[in-house]
Amino acid sequence: MGPTNHDRFVDVNRKLEHKVRELHGLKCLYAHAYYTEDEFWDIYDRKSYEELRTKYKAGSLPTVYDKVKVDVRSAQDVSNMSMGEWVKHTFWSTWPTSGLYGVYRAAMGRDYLLKD
Template sequence: MPTEANPTSYNQPSPASGHGASELILNVGLWGPCPTKRQGEFVTLNMDLENKLFELSGGKALYAHTFYTEDEFWRVYDRNRYNALRKKYGATTLPSAYDKVKRPSDVGLGFRDRVLDVRPIGGVYGVL
C-alpha cells in the first residue's frame, strides 16, 4: 500500500500509454448484466465512458467488453508494440486483443452474438 515513505508502490506502466511511462493506475470496475430493454442506452453509456477515459489519457482494462471502433481501440492501445509482442511469442494466428473484447456498437445483438456471450460457449468457441 502506498505510504508517505513509499508513495509509488502501486506505480505500473499504463497499458493505455503505449510508451511504458510509470503512472499511477486507478482501476474502477462496473459489473452487471446488460438491461435488454434498454440496450441502446447501455451501449451509449459505455461509449461515453470510453470517450471520457480517452480524454483523461486512460483506457479500459481488457477484461471488459469494449465498444470502440477498431481505429479508436488502436488509438488507445499501442498497435505496433502489441503486434511486435505477438510476433515475438508466435501468437500472430490468434485473435487480436481487439477481436477478443470488441462488442457491436449497434443496439441489437444477433443470435450468434447472444449465444457466444453465454459462458463457457464463447470461450470454447474462441479456443476452437
C-alpha cells in the same frame, strides 16, 4: 448494471470510454470494448503489440481487439428476441459455457498446436 435497452447500453458505454480517454486512463481489457478499431489502436500501442505477436509467433491468433470488440450492429436487444433466440443467447452467454466449448473445440481440432 446498465440500461436494459441495447442502444442506450451501447451509448452509456461509449460515453464511459470517451470519459476514460479524456482523463488519460485505460479501460481494462477484460470488458467489452465499443471502440472502433482506429480508436482502439490510437489508445493501445499497436506497434509494440504487433512486435510481441511476431516474436511469439502469435500472428494466426485473434488480436486483443478482436477479442474485446462488440459488433454493435449485429448485437440484439434481448427484449426483442424470440423465445428460441433468447434461450440460445442465454445458453451461450452464461459462464462458462462458451469458454468450455472453445477449449473442447481447440482440443478436438488440435488448433492449439502451432506449426512452424
